[in-house]
Amino acid sequence: MTTYALLLRGINVGGHRKVPMAQLRSVLEELGHRDVRTYLQSGNAVFTTEPTDGGDTDEELAAAIEAAIEKHFGFRVDCLVRDHAYLTAVAADCPFPAAELEGKQLHAFYFSGPVTEERYAALDRDSFLPEAFALGDRVLYLYAPEGLGRSKLGEALSRPALHKDVTVTARNWNTVAKLAEMTAPQS
Structure with a gap:
């Protein structure tokens, strides 16, 4: 199991592109991710997932989440997915x-x-x-x-x-x- 941070770009700003965090958690859970938590209202989530046989890349996870968000909310949201090692290296x-x-x-x-x-x-x-x-x-x-x-x-x-x-x-x-x-x- 790997834990990732999901960073959404440009949501919940000035009442536009509203993505309620409870609904975002549901979207991530429907994709099979576990231990889903959100942080603040500005598009931060953390989730745990089981790697696939091919080993999902950050980009593949982000693309799947972008597609699920678009399907659920009706608009596209750019997403970045980063793991703990990357986030701690940045810090x-x-x-x-x-x-x-x-x-x-x-x-x-x-x-x-x-x-x-x-x-x-x-x-x-x-x-x-x-x-x-x-x-x-x-x-x-x-x-x-x-x-x-x-x-x-x-x-x-x-x-x-x-x-x-x-x-x-x-x-x-x-x-x-x-x-x-x-x-x-x-x-």
């Missing part, structure tokens, strides 16, 4: 002093695939200081001292043109840590 590899910051000051932008520095070459990083970002394994770390809502760098990084070929969804550091904790193997 451990953070180049910013996470333990010294408030959760709202640090964010992880999770990507469906790898991204390189070239993607962001046109951004003048110095013009956004003290805000800063760094890339990791399918993740971008954003340090925004005033929070994401006031972040000019966060706004620049969220431009659709920068992510036209990947799915991206952001979580604050409190959620990053909580999902790593929730996916930890149970003893």
